[in-house]
Amino acid sequence: MGTGERPLTFFALILPFLAAAAAPLLTRLLKHNAAWVLALAPLWMFSHFAGMLGPVSEGAAIAGGFDWIPSLGVRFSWYIDGLSLTFALLITGIGTLIVLYSGGYLKGHPHQGRFFSFILMFMGAMQGLVVADSFLMLFVFWELTSITSFLLxxxxxxxxxxxxxxxxxLVVTGLGGLSLLAGLLVIGAVSGQDDLSGLLASGDLMRNSPLYLAALILLLGGAFTKSAQFPFHFWLPNAMEAPTPVSAYLHSATMVKAGVYLVMRMNPVMGDTVAWETILPLFGGVTLLVGTLLALRQTDLKLMLAYTTVASLGLLVMLTGFGSEKAVEAAVLYLIAHSMFKGALFMVAGLIDHESGTRDIRSLGGLRGAMPVTFAAAILAALSMGGLPLFFGFLAKEEIYAAIAVGGGWATLVTVVAIVGNALMFAIAFAVGLRPFIGAAAKTPKHAHEGPVLLWLGPVVLALSGLIAAMFSTIAHQLLSSPMASAVAGQDLQIDISTIPHIGMPLLHSALTIALGIGAYLALDRLRASMASVLEAIGWGPDRGFDQAIxxxxRLSFGVTKIVQNGRLDIYMTVTFIAVALTLLVPMVLFGELPSVPVFPDLWxxxxxxxxxxxxxxxxxxxxQDRLTAIVSLGIQGFAxxxxxxxxxxxxxxxxxxxVxxxxxxxxxxxxxRLRLSVSDHRPTGQKILDVSVAGACGLAxxxxxxxxxxxxxxxxxxTFFKxxxxxxxxxxxxxxxxxxxxxxxxxxxxxxVVMIxxxxxxxxxxxxxKDQTVPAKRKGRR
Amino acid sequence: METVLSVLVGLFFAVGIYLMLSKHVIRILLGIAIFGNAVNLLIFTVGRIVREVPPIIPHGFDVPPGPVANPLPQALILTAIVISFSFFAFLLVLAYRAYQEIGTDDTDGMRVAEPEGESLPPLGY
Amino acid sequence: MRTLIFRTAAPYLTSLMLLFSVFVLLRGHNEPGGGFIGGLIAASAFAIYGIAFGVPEVRRSMYFHPMAISGFGLFLAALSGLLSYVFHVPFLTGIWTSPSLFGITVDLSTVMFFDIGVYLVVVGSITSIALALEEREDG
Structure with missing residues (x-):
């Protein structure tokens, strides 16, 4: 990295926002082909970050920044180690493909420019989040991802x-953001640090602090909502209402991993405690099972993928909290693999939807002839997701089983959960990646044919990269996985797993997973029916709970408004002046500040x-009693x-x-x-007594x-100065x-x-x- | 002197507030005018009272030779008087226009912005 | 209100009050007086004239719309503050000069123009308010 690295990195951080500003105009000029131009921004960012691979893989961390608000001690600073860099590369790399894919997917949409703008803004926010060093920057970018996600x-x-x-x-992740802010404040107060790079050295301080558990829970409140852990998982499947590029990018490959990023980032600081190694696997494991079971229930390709994303996020959290170096390595490998195959599968689902007009798995079939390229990408991604040999997903799965097969009751439970979860994900992978393409051709709303290059480029590149990364696993490990795992574990780790299967327990578990998965795939329709009846029996879920809460x-705010803002001016005034009298009188009496009795004044x-x-x-x-008296007496007191x-x-x-x-x-x-305004007082006696006492108390005060x-x-x-x-x-x-x-x-x-206004x-x-003129005619025609 | 003015300011406040608690717009307006005077007198008295000597530097001197009235509250009040007058005029016109449009000078009848018996807002998204 | 005496006296009263208001404005820096008081006196003068001869007559004789006068006053006040930037002193710092014209020394200052601005704002706004209300009275 030369001396020009710092301004270039800063430029890489703001480039997405600049591109977002230019996107609407470019789209107006170039229509959907603007994607080709706009994709240059993330592509350049990708190449800039790829240039950091050398030093980072040797264990260096690239830090930089400048003072943002010096008077408050706030810095705009970044800290790029293996963890940040891998995330940054995923965000920019997949981002490039997504921008291209959006160009094809929303071709001809009247607001395509706005869409590009939003997605590029999101990219900038996500990018800033993963490289942020100062807590404040981390929080600001974290919230920015929530807001851009809301827009998308x-x-x-x-x-x-x-x-x-x-x-x-927005509500779920926004509440989580507040929790994160509180957590960061607690961490800052305990450790005395206000940036991540400083915090990484204060692990023991944090773990021994009496506030550790509070900080942990607040932090996880942010991470779990963002990464859709049970019971906050419900927003993620609903987010599939967004256009498919958004689902592929935000809600599988990047944003939902922000929570996982946070957990991984904090692992060296907060990890290695009983609380950490209990809460994380517990929530992660439950999320994994709930996610896969709910995925079985779905018939919509995107929803099936969404629930498996929930499950995968659970798996990642579970592994991060498992508490061994091997588990960290497994989590890292799975995270990279997941971003690639899930991004690809989402794009495939969108492509099928775009070309055939439906995403319902029951009305799809036999597309292999019509969409051969899509089929190739889909099957490659599904093989990786299923964890079959030769693919990066396989490496991840082998590492997972190797990591958790350490014996003991807890590990056995985790292993069983992992096997069941993985088997069901295997079934879903092929339900999405294989089933629409085989069998008899089904009648679809649109006559299906291969999509344009903009649409299939993304899934093909991502699916192939899953294969290539596994082929050249040594290089991939050296550049990406090992530095990232080292950053997460807080110590130097070398990952050496390769595609050649090792004979042993992991392979046996893999085989068991695949066997179970094939069984589930074949019995998918029956499993779906039984899941549906189970869910019917439960009837209530957090999703409905959200509606009820809103x-x-x-209702509550309406009720409160009705009481507080009852629309009666005299009540507002009475309450206000009672408050005025009390605030003046109570402290005077309480603190003995009453005035002393004055001497009788000597006036001329x-x-x-x-x-x-x-x-x-x-x-x-x-x-x-009449207007004239009132006016004249008002004048008298004024002249006095x-x-x-x-x-x-x-x-x-x-x-x-x-x-005056x-x-x-x-x-x-x-x-x-000009007005027939009554001047005399018509207040009833009771009202008069109240008003006189309120006014008297204020006057006295x-x-x-x-x-x-x-x-x-x-x-x-x-x-004296003025004189x-x-x-x-x-x-x-x-x-x-x-x-x-x-x-x-x-x-x-x-x-x-003010006088003039x-x-x-x-x-x-x-x-x-x-508007409805009831003014007498004589007033008309005046200015 | 300050004692008498304190009592007088208290009286101004009491009368102003009593009138403002009324339901008749015109009495509220009278109350606001008196309230303004009360506040001005309050500020004036807080700056302490000096009889009859205005804060003006006579010719031949660079600073006032003897004790003079405190100029600071006077400067504050001077602008306050003009501003409270323009606001008084604004409120007067507002009341006048409201009377023309709504046809009442009773604040209980002025419920355009906060109508009675408003129903629950829609519960959708 | 439009008695003969009042209508005869009103023009003289108005012009006297206007003259007095300018006098009060200009002596304000050293004696009691100033822009606010002067402005109020002038506004009262216009109000009296309006009561005597009706609003259209006042509008005609004022030539400019009262709010335009007010706006010009605010502009003048702000401008006299902005002049500070030419002399590299903080906003609204008073700048004094004493040019000699035919042997008579005149003290000129941005502060004086600021006070004239205040005067114009008060005259314009208050007259505008009074005339607007009087106008309804005519109708």
Missing amino acids: IGFDHAREASRRAALQA RGLL FYEWTVVAIAVIGLGAVVYA VALLFMLMGAPDLSFTQFM ETLSVVILALVMT FGMLLLKVTQLPFDETLS NYSLVIAHGRNVVNVIIVDFRGLDTLGEIA TGLAILALIRIRT
């Missing part, structure tokens, strides 16, 4: 099922007179205030107050003579507050005016803007008319 699932937003699936995915939430006669005028004015406003300002050394205020009171009286008179404040010493710093510098700095003798136009000029600028608002209010 809801792409076909005119259908309610899409909207529901999108919302469900409806309950709606005319001062008393002005105060008396104010009081009379106030009283007259309250007791006014103006006089008070005058007496206390504030001539500016006094003049302003005089002018005059204008207020004028406009009040103008409006009120403000009065006491003011009394207390004036009894405390006064800080004159600011006032001393008004003439010297600002060349003005009227200190008040200098403050307004000079010292605090910005405030004044804002304030005159209210003027505009008033003009607008006067001129608008409601």
Whole structure:
């Protein structure tokens, strides 16, 4: 890696977002062929990351970054070791194929440009997630994948099922994201680190902390929701509402593996404890079984694949938590294999759907003649998924059985779960990859024929890469698997498994799996029927629970709104002022801050007179029986205030107050003579007593507050500053005016803007008319 | 002096709030006008009172020679008076227009934004 | 309201008040007064004129729409603040100059133009409000 590596890596991180911005325009110009141009972005990223294979496979980690928000200590930084690099290569490599595939799949779709945009944005988010070093970046990109996934699932937003699936995915993974954030905060607090590279060295600190279990559960809350572990698995099959490129990319090859990535990333730090080695295999194992059993129930090719994806994710979590180096190696191999064969099979399912018009396995058959290339890709991918020799999936499976065959009750249980799960996945693999192509040709909605190159290129390349990687397993292990496994295990590991079968327990388990799998494949229809009846008997699942929870939430918020926002202004006001009175009075009484009893004030006669005028004015406003009295008495109290300002050394205020009171009286008179507004009070006596007590309590509170404040010493710093510098700095003798136009000029600028806006608002209010005109004719035709 | 003003400010607040608790728009408006004066007087009094000496520097001096009134609260209140007036005018016109459109000055009858007996929103997605 | 005395006195009253408002505005920096007060006095003057002769007459004699005057005032105030950037000082810093014209020294400052801006905003907005309400009165 040369010195130009850092800016180039940064460019690779932002390139997908740039491409996303350009996608709509490109698509408008080039139609679906824009895919060829847009695919260059992930292709270049792939080659950039592939250039890192050399140093990373020798054990180096490539780190870089720059200060993002220096004042908060936030860095935009990346840390690329074997784990990150393998993920990055999968994301960009499969991403390239997916962009091409989308070009063919959504050809002619009116929003194809938007789709490209979303999928490239997702690619950028996922990419950032797997290379992120700082916790904050990890979290931001994690949430970004949730949001882009929401956009992609809801792409076909005119259908309610899409909207529901999108919302469900967002709610489940979003809640998980919050849990992850909390977990990262706990980890940050315990370890004192705010980036992953620093955290990797603090494993013992974490494991010995009393907060370990809390951090673990919060972290797994994020990982399990994202990676669709039971009981959070239900959103993933629903996400199949998205167009097939999305299912292939997000919901099998990449995004759903983010949870697995997190678990693997944290393995050196959080792993090797009893909690880790209990929770992970438990949830993973249950997910594996539930996923495969539910997959049997399905007839839709995509749904079958979706449930096996759930199962595979369970298998990965189970292996990561098993707690041996071999298991880690197995998880790594299976993850790589799964991304390739499942991506390919999804694309095949989409291709069949696209060309034949249906994805229902019961109405498909005999496509081998019509779609030979698709058939080839499908069977290659199915062989890898089934774990048959010569394919990468076989390596993974052998390694799995080798890893868990260590004896003991726990390991035996895990082995049985793995064999049953793998056997059922074998059956599904061939149900998807073989069954639509053999047998008698079935009548499909569209006359099936081979798809265009854009569509079959992706599955063929992915399926072949599963074969090639197994052929040259030594190189694949050296470059990808071993560095990744080392990163996950936190120590140097060398994977050496190859396609030549070894005689021993793993091979026996493999044979057993394949035998069981063939049996399940042949009995698929009967298994499906019995699964269907079992599920019917249960009747309730987390999917329905989600609906119930959302409806309950709606009802609850509606009920709360009805109470809080009851639409009655007088109640709002009463509650507000009771709160005001309490916040002022309670602390004063509780903390003994009541004002001391003042001495009787020594006022001059005319001062008393002005105060008396104010009081009379106030009283007259309250007791006014007609409009004129009310207006005049309002004026009286206002002029009394103006006089008070005058007496206390504030001539500016006094003049302003005089002018304002005059204008207020004028406009009040103008409006009120036009309205038959009743002025006198019609409140019932009970209401009056309540209002008087609330108003009285507020008045008392403000009065006491003011009394207390004036009894405390006064800080004159600011006032003295203004007095001393008004003439010297600002060349003005009227200190008040200098403050307004000079010292605090910005405030004044804002304030005159407000005055102007209210003027505009008033003009607008006067001129608008409601649609149904009931205004008298004489007002018409005015501006 | 501060004591008398404290009591007076308390009275201004009480009257303003009492009027604002009414259901008649016009009384609420009167209350708001008084409330504005109450707040201005509050700010003024918090800055302490000096009788009759405005904060103006006489000719021949660079700083005020003796104690003068506190200029800071005055500057704050000056703009506050103008702004509260423009808001008062806005509220007045709003009440006037509402009266024209809805035909009532009773806040109980003004339920366009929050109608009574609203039904549950749709439960779909 | 439109008595003979009022209608006769109104033009003089209005012009006197307008003159006074400018006086109050300009002396504001050293004596009590300033843009806010001046603006309110001028707005009252227009309101009185409107009550005496009707709103169309005021609109005709003002020539510009009141809100346009208000907008110009805000523009002037902001502009006098922006001038600071030419002299590399923070936004709204007062800049003073004392040019001599025919032997008479005149103090000019951005602060003065800022205050004139305040005056215009207040005149424009408040007059606009008052006229809008008076207009309904005529109808």
